[in-house]
Amino acid sequence: MNNWIAQFSDVHKCTINPPALVDGDFNGFVVVSGIAGLSASGLLQNPSIGGLPRLIQQGDVQYDDLIFKLSSMHGSTPRAILGIGGGAVIDFAKVLALCLANKDNYRDILLGNLSLCRSALPIFAVPTTAGSGSEHTRFATVFRKEKKYSVEHISLLPQAFCHIPDAIAAAPLRQIAISALDAVSHCIESFWAKSATQESRSLAIAGLSDLWPALSSAVELGINTEVAVRLQRGASLAGQAINISKTTGAHALAYRLTSKYGLPHGHAVSLMLQSVLLHINEVFRSDYNGRLRNDIDRIASVMNANDAVDMQRKISRIMNRVGLKFSYLPEPSELAFELVMAAEENRLMNHPLKWEHEEIMHAMLSVLNSPGAETDSKTF
Ligand SMILES: [Fe+2]
Numbered sequence: 001m002n003n004w005i006a007q008f009s010d011v012h013k014c015t016i017n018p019p020a021l022v023d024g025d026f027n028g029f030v031v032v033s034g035i036a037g038l039s040a041s042g043l044l045q046n047p048s049i050g051g052l053p054r055l056i057q058q059g060d061v062q063y064d065d066l067i068f069k070l071s072s073m074h075g076s077t078p079r080a081i082l083g084i085g086g087g088a089v090i091d092f093a094k095v096l097a098l099c100l101a102n103k104d105n106y107r108d109i110l111l112g113n114l115s116l117c118r119s120a121l122p123i124f125a126v127p128t129t130a131g132s133g134s135e136h137t138r139f140a141t142v143f144r145k146e147k148k149y150s151v152e153h154i155s156l157l158p159q160a161f162c163h164i165p166d167a168i169a170a171a172p173l174r175q176i177a178i179s180a181l182d183a184v185s186h187c188i189e190s191f192w193a194k195s196a197t198q199e200s201r202s203l204a205i206a207g208l209s210d211l212w213p214a215l216s217s218a219v220e221l222g223i224n225t226e227v228a229v230r231l232q233r234g235a236s237l238a239g240q241a242i243n244i245s246k247t248t249g250a251h252a253l254a255y256r257l258t259s260k261y262g263l264p265h266g267h268a269v270s271l272m273l274q275s276v277l278l279h280i281n282e283v284f285r286s287d288y289n290g291r292l293r294n295d296i297d298r299i300a301s302v303m304n305a306n307d308a309v310d311m312q313r314k315i316s317r318i319m320n321r322v323g324l325k326f327s328y329l330p331e332p333s334e335l336a337f338e339l340v341m342a343a344e345e346n347r348l349m350n351h352p353l354k355w356e357h358e359e360i361m362h363a364m365l366s367v368l369n370s371p372g373a374e375t376d377s378k379t380f
Contacts, residue, residue, distance in 0.1 A: 028079030032057055032093040034086060034128075041084050041128055041167050049082070057085065057092040060258065060265075063110060063144035066092070070099055070106075077103075080122040083158075086179065087132025087265070090125050094140040094156045097121040101155075110142050112149055119155035128167040130231035131179025131266055133186060133239015135161035146259040148344065157243070163236070165228040176223060177322040180215040180231050181315070182266030185250050185273045186238035187211060188311075192295045192352045193245040200244035207237030208302045219321050245350075249276045252347035253339050253360075267324050270315055271367055272339075277312040278363035279355055284308065292352045316370060332368040336361040 031054040043049045055069055077100055083093025097120035099106035108114035125135040134140075138157045142149045168176065187208035191201050211234030214227045250273040257268035284293065284307075296308050305311045319325075330338065340357050 026052060026082065029082045029124075030055065030073075030078040030080075030096075031082045031084060032089055032096060033084040034058060034089045036085075036128070041126055041164050043084060043126070052082070053078070055092075055096070057089045060088045061092045061095055061140070061142045063142050063149075066095060066099070066110075066142065067107075070096070073100075078121065080124060082124045082126070084126040084128060086127070086129040087134050087182075090127060090132065090134040090158070091140040091142075093123055093125065094120065094134070094158075095142055095151060097123050098140075098151065098153065098156060110149060110151060111144070117153060120153065123156070123158040125158040125161040126164065127161065127232075127235075128164065129171065129175070129179040130168050130228065130235040131182040133183060133235045133237075133242065136236060136239035137243045139243075141255075143259050146256070148255045148259060150346075163232050165225050165232055168232055169223045169225055169228040173218065173223065174322045174324070176218055176231070177215065177318060177324065178264050178266035180211055180218070180235070180266070181270040181318070183231075183235040183238040184208065184211050184215065184315075185266075185269045186242045186247065187234070188273065188299055189248040189250055190238065190241035190245040191299055192292055193248050194350050194352060196245040200241045203237050203241035203244070205298065205302060207234045207241060208299065210234030210237065212303050215318065219318055247347055247350070249343075249348060249351035249353075249355075249360075252344040252351065253364075255344060256339055256342040263326060267319075267326070270319060270324075271326075272364075274312045274315055274367045275360065275364040276351075277308045277315075278366055279360050280353065281308040281312075282359065282363065283353060290352070295352070312367075316367075332365055333361070336364040336368060339364065 026048045029049075029052050031049065031052045033054060034057060081093045081097045081100075083090045095110065098109065098117065101118045101120050102109055105114055105117070109117045127135050135158050138152055138154050140151045140156055142151060171179075187204040190196060190204040191208075193200070196204070210230045214230035214234060218227050218231070250269050253272040253275065254265070254268040257263040257271070258265050263271075280292065280296065284296075296311075300307055300311055303311055303314060305314055337357075340361055
């Protein structure tokens, strides 16, 4: 193993996977990071990385901003992209790597007009949050005018990644919870997804078994390195699970809360997950006898919950404990209608239940009108 990697692993108490793919020579790399990503990771102090060309990414990947940043690179093609930060930063590293390898037609690829493309440049991911699990997925998300575009290619799967638990532990508890709730939703949705496999279901349950107790402990007792390791491991397993199964109804409904109203992804997803759980509970009141009933029992047992409603309450309680409240401009019924109409079709097709618009809106209103959601004239 290269000396640099040995030293890096030791200093940051992390493992680079797989070590053989990162030779420690970062010449020709471009670093994509958030404002806090580099300092949280401690990589700024590393002379091989601190001096590399760097692009800052804040918030979700916006199409126009991406095009601007590409033009600022003046036609150069780096050897690889190093992404250091949360899920949106790693997504940005992925789409940048794809665009730089497809300079002639990346606009069509990003907007879904072209499915064939050349492989992206190699990506090395250093996630500084335990949430998206994007170091294990072949997807990235781009927004344009509040519309979401999913880019998918096998080469978007990072070739190597590095986990730094201390970077996760250094974040504010609210941020830790938002990221972890996203990963919890990945596990739950992956487990019940129509396209789940035996492998993805095992990964999802294993991920939830790490995430849920770790998140509860972080909220009740505070974060420490041990809890951060569990959160990171759980989020990684969740990423591997959705890389196989993809997500379902909660993610289908959530994206507009982020693209139009600016709610952080994990916050938006956990609100919609609560709505989906309440809808499932309503369906179970009838003579529903499908596989989902067993799936809910299995997920509930990991969350130490009795049923879908109890799971919803537990998620709500965690959100309240870390102050995840929001205010919104439209009336709740108007907002619920907007979210349902904007739901992402391919994620809905992967959801285990069909729903009428009125049914899911009814469940959503119970969540939007709960004490955690404040209605006043401000935006989120
Ligand atoms: Fe997510």
